[in-house]
Amino acid sequence: MQEQITQQLASLNQNDKILNELYHNYAASVHLSDTAFWIFYIAWTQGDGCTQKELCEAWAYSRQTVNTALKNLEKQGYIKLAFTEGNRKSKQILFTGRGKEFARKIILPLLEAERVSFGLLSEQERNDLILLSQKRTEFLKREIAKTLIAIAGEGKQKKKSE
Structure with a gap:
């Protein structure tokens, strides 16, 4: 399951990068x-x-x-x-x-x-794409916030032990 998610994320991120490149160009x-x-x-x-x-x-x-x-x-x-x-x-x-x-x-x-x-895209595909993109963004925001809190906590622990 983890490997599948990693591959799917790579594909999704690659597509995002291509889309960004289209606008950049x-x-x-x-x-x-x-x-x-x-x-x-x-x-x-x-x-x-x-x-x-x-x-x-x-x-x-x-x-x-x-x-x-x-x-x-x-x-x-x-x-x-x-x-x-x-x-x-x-x-x-x-x-x-x-x-x-x-x-x-x-x-x-x-x-x-x-x-x-x-x-x-069909109307359903357009609606799904919007909804799923928004959902993914919110989930990622939440997970990154948790990660940053954890990293900050590790940094404080490291300073205390030095």
Whole structure:
């Protein structure tokens, strides 16, 4: 059983890596860093006005990584950052005319490719894939948290014995 799970995990992780590589190569082909590409993708799919904080929380990006990419995109004239009404701490990501045109050119064709490929699965397969992916992520989060606690405990024990 253990060996089977190990082989299945290797296959799953390899597929995840291939999927990540597909997006990385797409971003590189349109001359964007991975982070800048995902900012375009997220801002386009969520609509104008998503905030830096929302982007970081929903997509598990560090604020520093996003902030650096946003500043570069702003310098290039693709986006502008504007304070959210009534909140001087939160900034919205807004496309400029140039940014909208660029996003339309690079994101819309990708979204269509995603829709077509996902649509090749049955509705049940799509629902199962989403559910099982979410479940796997939650289980892995829990197990990694346990592992990190155990490692931290071992580190404390080691320091005491030194």
